[in-house]
Amino acid sequence: MEIRYFDHAATTFVKEEVLKEMIPYFCMQYGNASSIYSIGRKSKKAIEVAREKVAKSINAKPKEIYFTACGSESDNLALKGFCYANKHKGKHIITSKIEHPAILESCKTLEKEGFEVTYLNINQDGFISLEELENTIREDTILVSIMFANNEIGTIQPIQQIGDICKKHGIIFHTDCVQAVGNVKVDVEKMNIDMLSMSAHKFYGPKGVGALYVRNGIEFDRIQDGGHQEKNKRAGTENVAGIVGLGKAIELADKNLENYNSKLTNLRDYYFKQVEEKIPNIKINGSKENRLPGNANISFEGINGEELLLKLDQYGICASSGSACSSGSPNPSHVLLALGLPKELAYGSLRVTLGEENNKDDVDFLVSKLQEIVKELREN
Numbered sequence: 344m345e346i347r348y349f350d351h352a353a354t355t356f357v358k359e360e361v362l363k364e365m366i367p368y369f370c371m372q373y374g375n376a377s378s379i380y381s382i383g384r385k386s387k388k389a390i391e392v393a394r395e396k397v398a399k400s401i402n403a404k405p406k407e408i409y410f411t412a413c414g415s416e417s418d419n420l421a422l423k424g425f426c427y428a429n430k431h432k433g434k435h436i437i438t439s440k441i442e443h444p445a446i447l448e449s450c451k452t453l454e455k456e457g458f459e460v461t462y463l464n465i466n467q468d469g470f471i472s473l474e475e476l477e478n479t480i481r482e483d484t485i486l487v488s489i490m491f492a493n494n495e496i497g498t499i500q501p502i503q504q505i506g507d508i509c510k511k512h513g514i515i516f517h518t519d520c521v522q523a524v525g526n527v528k529v530d531v532e533k534m535n536i537d538m539l540s541m542s543a544h545k546f547y548g549p550k551g552v553g554a555l556y557v558r559n560g561i562e563f564d565r566i567q568d569g570g571h572q573e574k575n576k577r578a579g580t581e582n583v584a585g586i587v588g589l590g591k592a593i594e595l596a597d598k599n600l601e602n603y604n605s606k607l608t609n610l611r612d613y614y615f616k617q618v619e620e621k622i623p624n625i626k627i628n629g630s631k632e633n634r635l636p637g638n639a640n641i642s643f644e645g646i647n648g649e650e651l652l653l654k655l656d657q658y659g660i661c662a663s664s665g666s667a668c669s670s671g672s673p674n675p676s677h678v679l680l681a682l683g684l685p686k687e688l689a690y691g692s693l694r695v696t697l698g699e700e701n702n703k704d705d706v707d708f709l710v711s712k713l714q715e716i717v718k719e720l721r722e723n
């Protein structure tokens with residue numbers, strides 16, 4: 344059976360060019376980057392080349408990039424590392440209700456440790472209110488963490504305006520950019536971003552490697568004890584092959600960003616139109632405009648999303664009923680509830696995230712199967 348993959352927000356395949364660059368670092372150039380002999384130095388050099396590529400992509404300086412093991416680790420390091428190092432300046436953090444668990448759970452930990460967190464609401468289109476943000480800022484606010492693009496509904500927050508507000512008030516601005524990097528242009532200077540998390544496996548790089556950007560001069564503590572790698576901010580022998588893969592993947596994404604973005608936008612809008620025309624009683628979740636090019640999240644009235652997924656799987660269709668991290672959880676998505684969706688519609692959502700290998704034929708196949716299955720499930 345042919346597999347049709349519509350879950351690129353969960354993860355992507357590794358591009359051949361990326362894998363090709365990684366392979367030598369497994370069996371031949373396997374030296375520890377901290378070793379002084381030649382194959383160790385070659386590993387170190389490869390890491391620094393990747394660091395330059397990551398920095399170039401987001402308009403940062405190489406010394407502002409720290410490699411980690413994933414997006415979740417970058418989020419943890421940004422929030423906890425920053426708060427621990429700056430608690431003498433204040434203990435109030437602002438975030439939103441629709442963040443990824445890596446942010447929300449880090450906030451919970453910080454709350455247990457005496458920090459206070461304000462969770463901003465989102466409106467029915469999926470955006471925070473800049474006015475609410477500004478009204479929430481206090482004397483003791485030290486950090487704002489708002490995701491660039493949401494992993495479930497794809498909405499892109501007004502990042503530059505958030506950055507401007509934070510700068511005006513002298514507050515550090517972190518953004519979870521895991522879903523945005525590789526899909527839309529990110530510029531930390533233009534957008535006044537002080538810290539940013541990313542993860543290679545969301546843009547055709549390998550799993551198990553991420554990066555954190557921290558603007559030069561911002562203090563943060565390491566959260567894992569051990570060796571002095573990554574300028575003493577992230578202990579652990581570097582995943583050289585993974586870092587090389589991240590560097591190559593971000594370079595390829597940058598080269599092809601415009602084409603990729605417009606291909607996915609067209610395909611996504613085609614999917615929306617087809618579903619709207621062919622299936623009654625549906626609701627598109629999140630703004631149709633300011634959203635990631637490949638993200639389409641739709642609720643089907645009277646349908647259980649998990650059942651829908653299982654039926655789609657019988658035809659080789661891979662999609663998601665929410666974020667990969669929360670599937671399997673009996674609770675409806677916190678993001679859809681924050682949008683104001685009734686529980687029934689939140690349970691009936693299907694997230695389709697398009698990518699490199701999808702075409703119109705795939706979307707036609709998906710829509711025809713959706714038509715059949717939704718009708719069948721509604722009749723039962």
Ligand code: PLP
Pocket residue numbers: 352353412413414415416418443445490492493494519521522542543553668
């Ligand atoms: N943040 C967002 C917005 C995500 O979508 C994800 C993964 O889905 C993460 C963080 C975590 O990234 P990783 O899977 O690399 O830990």
